[in-house]
Amino acid sequence: MHQAKQFDPRTSHLSTPSPKAIPEEAKARQKREFNKLQKRLRRQAGNAIIDYSMIQEGDRVMVCLSGGKDSYTLLEILRNLQRNAPVDFSLVAVNLDQKQPGFPEHVLPAYLEGLGVEYHILERDTYSVVKEKTPEGKTTCALCSRLRRGSLYGFAEEIGATKIALGHHREDILETLFLNLFFGGSLKAMPPKLLSDDGRNILIRPLAYCKESDIAEFSRLMQFPIIPCNLCGSQPNLQRQLAKEMLMEWDRKYPGRLESMFKAVTNVAPSQLADRDLFDFAGLEARQADLKASRIDAFNLG
Numbered sequence: 001m002h003q004a005k006q007f008d009p010r011t012s013h014l015s016t017p018s019p020k021a022i023p024e025e026a027k028a029r030q031k032r033e034f035n036k037l038q039k040r041l042r043r044q045a046g047n048a049i050i051d052y053s054m055i056q057e058g059d060r061v062m063v064c065l066s067g068g069k070d071s072y073t074l075l076e077i078l079r080n081l082q083r084n085a086p087v088d089f090s091l092v093a094v095n096l097d098q099k100q101p102g103f104p105e106h107v108l109p110a111y112l113e114g115l116g117v118e119y120h121i122l123e124r125d126t127y128s129v130v131k132e133k134t135p136e137g138k139t140t141c142a143l144c145s146r147l148r149r150g151s152l153y154g155f156a157e158e159i160g161a162t163k164i165a166l167g168h169h170r171e172d173i174l175e176t177l178f179l180n181l182f183f184g185g186s187l188k189a190m191p192p193k194l195l196s197d198d199g200r201n202i203l204i205r206p207l208a209y210c211k212e213s214d215i216a217e218f219s220r221l222m223q224f225p226i227i228p229c230n231l232c233g234s235q236p237n238l239q240r241q242l243a244k245e246m247l248m249e250w251d252r253k254y255p256g257r258l259e260s261m262f263k264a265v266t267n268v269a270p271s272q273l274a275d276r277d278l279f280d281f282a283g284l285e286a287r288q289a290d291l292k293a294s295r296i297d298a299f300n301l302g
């Protein structure tokens with residue numbers, strides 16, 4: 001029996017035969033929705049790249065690919081932007097195989113070869129280290145992420161990458177803000193661009209303006225071959241999960257709240273907070289005297 005062809009967002013072609021024919025009108029609507037979503041993600045990533053001067057002429061951008069929805073989306077959007085960018089930059093995808101039991105080693109190489117993207121699979125058995133060092137019953141994610149970061153940052157230098165691109169999005173940034181507020185006693189989040197503590201790498205987060213739900217939908221439509229991040233059998237990072245749920249609940253109940261909170265992260269007023277390193281509270285009297293003097297001068301001159 002002849003089967004109707006279906007829209008494949010990866011190629012923008014009609015391709016894979018579907019078990020059930022989709023009416024032409026529904027297919028066209030699907031395609032329109034997909035194009036709108038892709039354009040939005042592209043526009044937001046492009047704006048973040050410009051606003052924070054993330055990518056310069058000649059940059060070699062290492063895209064950290066974990067196999068999750070965020071990093072696949074990041075790579076796809078950067079490839080998209082690369083075609084029309086006013087500056088010339090190259091991309092190299094890097095996946096760290098942490099030797100977790102059950103890690104499907106073939107998935108990313110097959111995907112990346114299909115795209116024709118330069119890539120490296122870096123093998124480091126951080127899994128054994130994490131298992132050995134983490135006390136029974138404690139969550140393993142903090143150490144695992146630290147080791148992963150260390151391996152990837154070192155590798156970036158080896159391959160001559162000038163920027164390291166990470167797939168964190170708007171909700172990651174807000175979750176981190178609240179985790180620091182609730183447990184860290186500091187008002188800090190996750191910046192769109194960062195110089196690593198040792199000064200050797202510059203990290204960029206081109207998806208900083210993108211909503212997680214858009215990324216999840218894009219990933220679903222693109223049918224990325226997702227590799228879960230809990231092959232290690234670790235308990236989820238509970239506090240982050242709670243922060244995520246809190247944000248999702250707010251987003252449902254109070255539309256616009258997350259937008260406002262993210263705007264706040266980009267619009268800080270140090271004089272309205274209480275950090276003595278950021279604002280010179282002790283110098284307010286001197287400032288007042290200066291202002292008075294300048295007013296008197298202006299009055300006399302007038």
Ligand code: SF4
Nearest residue numbers: 140141144229230232
């Ligand atoms: S879920 Fe497992 S692989 Fe993912 S960060 Fe945590 S410890 Fe690492």
